[in-house]
Amino acid sequence: MSVTINCQCGKTYQLKDEFAGRDVECPNCGTVNRAERTVAQPQSDAVYGASAVAGSAASLALGPGPSVGASGAIFGLMGAIVVFLHRHRKAYHLRDGRIGFVVAAWAAYTFFLGAVSPMVDNGAHLGGLVGGALAVLATRPRAALSPTRAS
Numbered sequence: 001m002s003v004t005i006n007c008q009c010g011k012t013y014q015l016k017d018e019f020a021g022r023d024v025e026c027p028n029c030g031t032v033n034r035a036e037r038t039v040a041q042p043q044s045d046a047v048y049g050a051s052a053v054a055g056s057a058a059s060l061a062l063g064p065g066p067s068v069g070a071s072g073a074i075f076g077l078m079g080a081i082v083v084f085l086h087r088h089r090k091a092y093h094l095r096d097g098r099i100g101f102v103v104a105a106w107a108a109y110t111f112f113l114g115a116v117s118p119m120v121d122n123g124a125h126l127g128g129l130v131g132g133a134l135a136v137l138a139t140r141p142r143a144a145l146s147p148t149r150a151s
């Protein structure tokens with residue numbers, strides 16, 4: 001497996017997989033690019049959409065009344081990240097595994113805050129979290145390697 005870098009200068013070059021997550025200098029123009037793992041846009045959109053629908057449905061089913069906000073979908077992304085990183089834990093560096101743990105801890109903390117505040121729709125949060133996790137399982141996004149510009 002290799003990492004394909006498409007530099008802004010138009011040059012395309014291949015790197016070994018162990019360069020994922022590192023900054024690499026283009027041999028043609030000197031621009032520093034970062035090789036990062038990504039998920040394809042259609043799959044990301046599907047996960048976000050499923051999370052929003054699941055969060056809204058759970059809000060209607062479990063909530064005391066109508067509510068507004070995007071937090072159900074955001075929770076869906078958190079559930080998706082945790083499941084995705086766990087599924088691909090061998091393909092990622094330890095740092096990325098820690099990101100999954102931090103996201104899971106943040107979701108748990110936010111659930112706690114929602115449980116003690118009557119203004120928070122935890123039904124939407126729970127629905128979005130489960131919807132995002134299930135959407136990742138259903139769409140099975142792969143850990144792709146794609147470059148982004150290093151800042």
Ligand SMILES: [Zn+2]
Nearest residue numbers: 007009026029
């Ligand atoms: Zn270049």
